Amino acid sequence: MRMTYPFILEKLTGTSGGRTLLLLSGGTGSPKLLRGLLSYCSDAQVTVIANTGDDIWISGNLVCPDLDTVIYTAAGIVSERWWGINGDTFCTHERLASLGHKEALIIGELDRATHIFRSDLLRRGATLTNATLAICASFELSARVLPMTDDFVPTTIVTDNGEMHIQDFLVKYQQAPSVSQVRPRAGKMTKEVETALEEHRSVVIGPSNPISSIGPILNVNGMRQVLKDRFVIAVSPIVRGEPISGPARKFMESCGLPVSSLGVAEFYSDFLDVLIVDHRDDTSQSDLPGDIELLRTDTIMYGIEQSKKLATEIVRLLAPQS
Numbered sequence: 001m002r003m004t005y006p007f008i009l010e011k012l013t014g015t016s017g018g019r020t021l022l023l024l025s026g027g028t029g030s031p032k033l034l035r036g037l038l039s040y041c042s043d044a045q046v047t048v049i050a051n052t053g054d055d056i057w058i059s060g061n062l063v064c065p066d067l068d069t070v071i072y073t074a075a076g077i078v079s080e081r082w083w084g085i086n087g088d089t090f091c092t093h094e095r096l097a098s099l100g101h102k103e104a105l106i107i108g109e110l111d112r113a114t115h116i117f118r119s120d121l122l123r124r125g126a127t128l129t130n131a132t133l134a135i136c137a138s139f140e141l142s143a144r145v146l147p148m149t150d151d152f153v154p155t156t157i158v159t160d161n162g163e164m165h166i167q168d169f170l171v172k173y174q175q176a177p178s179v180s181q182v183r184p185r186a187g188k189m190t191k192e193v194e195t196a197l198e199e200h201r202s203v204v205i206g207p208s209n210p211i212s213s214i215g216p217i218l219n220v221n222g223m224r225q226v227l228k229d230r231f232v233i234a235v236s237p238i239v240r241g242e243p244i245s246g247p248a249r250k251f252m253e254s255c256g257l258p259v260s261s262l263g264v265a266e267f268y269s270d271f272l273d274v275l276i277v278d279h280r281d282d283t284s285q286s287d288l289p290g291d292i293e294l295l296r297t298d299t300i301m302y303g304i305e306q307s308k309k310l311a312t313e314i315v316r317l318l319a320p321q322s
Helices: 029-037 067-074 091-098 110-125 128-138 168-173 191-199 210-218 225-227 249-252 261-267 304-318
Strands: 022-027 046-050 056-058 061-063 144-147 158-159 162-165 179-183 202-205 231-235 274-278 293-297
Touching: 022 029, 022 191, 022 210, 029 046, 029 067, 029 304, 046 067, 046 158, 046 191, 046 225, 061 110, 061 249, 067 110, 067 144, 091 110, 110 128, 128 144, 144 191, 158 168, 162 168, 179 210, 179 249, 202 304, 210 249, 210 261, 261 274, 274 304, 293 304
Parallel strands: 022 046, 022 202, 046 144, 202 231, 231 274, 274 293
Antiparallel strands: 056 061, 158 162, 158 179
């Protein structure tokens, strides 16, 4: 049953084990929002379910770009590029390249330590969830950061240059090929993700690419069905027909969706309650399907102040109504 807007959610001391925010996150726009949300509540009150469709094995180690960006953001050490660790060095990556070993991604020393630690735990029999929680503990984080699934489910992109891993499309080919299909794989929902969803009656979807960053999370078995019984707020990553960053245009067109906030609403239409769009966007309330409500604010997060402003609007929606 769809919730009615505005919906009174659990109080800050309510039924979420002290946790008040559940965020579905990709690797750039959503962590920027997370940065703002963390200015309103402690990381102990936050749960993030992160995309792992971008995961890739590099030089014998599992790299989880979106998952790690969320962790580094919560730890306050993410680089200004929104990948890797601030102040990291790249001597190992450069030395490997000089030996003829070219890595699919640029990996710094400190970031590589995360991948080595994770991969060692996986080889010893740990799940990706347990390894992620161990990494969070190493940064003394109270935030609960969860991979969307423990399965290895890399998203592939069908292009005019063949089918390829999404990281090859993004990095090796610099998003240049024409795209005919985005293929996320279905993963099994973990008990930890299931519990997080049970604990929250509300879910926030960050302004990440809806097709390649949020889409794989929605493709986890049972996810869309669960969200139909939640109060769901999503932030559009598109302003006046232009994606704020990344290949959302090609990916949305490949799915037959308009490259607009309306297209985002259509992609989420089976469970979405509130769509937040930028105040400069040309989408109107009458454009939206079903009972989706429209909220306008500044969604372009150039810095921490814009992140806080957007977070303010979301916290207002999540706060108990007087």
